[in-house]
Amino acid sequence: MDAPRLLDGRLKLRHLRLVDALSEHGSVVGAAAHLRVTQPVLTRALRDLEEILGVSLYDRGPRGITPTLYGSAFTEHARTVLAQLTQAGRHLAELADAGLGTVTVGTHLAGSNLLLPRAIAALKSDRPHLTVVIHEASPEALLADLQAGRVDFVVGRLTGVPAHGTVQRRLYDEPVRLVARRGHPSHRLADPTVADLIDYPWVLPGTETALRRELEQVFLRHDLPLPANRIECTSILTLRNLLVETDMIAALPMLIAQDDARLRPLPISLEPMSHTVGVTGPAERTLSPSAHALLEHLDAVAAGLISPR
DSSP: OOGGGGGSSOOOHHHHHHHHHHHHHSSHHHHHHHHTOOHHHHHHHHHHHHHHHTSOOEEEETTEEEEOHHHHHHHHHHHHHHHHHHHHHHHHHHHHOTTOOEEEEEEOSTTTTTHHHHHHHHHHHHOTTOEEEEEEOOHHHHHHHHHHTSSSEEEEEOOSSOOTTEEEEEEEEEEEEEEEETTOGGGGOSSOOHHHHTTSOEEEOOTTSHHHHHHHHHHHHTTOOOOSSEEEOOOHHHHHHHHHHSSOEEEEEHHHHHTOTTEEEOSOOOTTOEEEEEEEEESSSOOOHHHHHHHHHHHHHHHTOOOOO
């Protein structure tokens, strides 16, 4: 591919949005609906883009489309450009009115119940006209949002190695505990084990999450299968309601159960399972003043959270 050809005027912003949507949704139908265009229009735009680049970006199959090696590489660059343009718009808006601005933060289970709400409350106390937008999704979906600039940063569990193009900022460590509602029959057991709980219904994280893989290892170490009666859920609101209204059991970060009067941890050790909670942000993109302000409050709130080990 001749790099200067990308600057000859044929490549448009809509092409970048196109590959972002196609890679995110995995189908022409889903991408067209997201972009609010017809499928023929999207297909024609993709054909034009592949002609400009001189490579095939997607493999077509009966279940949708899959990025090729070229498609994955170009999507990453397209999302970087889109993110920079989004950030430029926010930066200019804040320069025009320092009291306004928007910060968009992604979150998943860890840190969503205490850390983030308290930091947002403190931020709004300082800057009441600043808009805070919260996106809750799986870690994988939030990473794509971060790369595309749809979120400024993500608050939640940190991975061992930062994903390409991201940096991590540790805030605190938090153990993982098995949790059930207060009054759950398992609380009457003198010294419960994982085997004692296997026949209860369970709420497990999605298969794509690190917590799910670690829980599978817990069952494996106890020579147990996964609970036969189980559902998969990553929404903290849905998960909590299932726990307090039924006899379901779940593995949660300690602070979620500790702060909820209707939940109670079970006296079963899941060592060495724990969460390192922190912020995942862009490695090369400059954050807006609003995003920096929220980060400062996250640091202050995290300093006051004591996680028992």
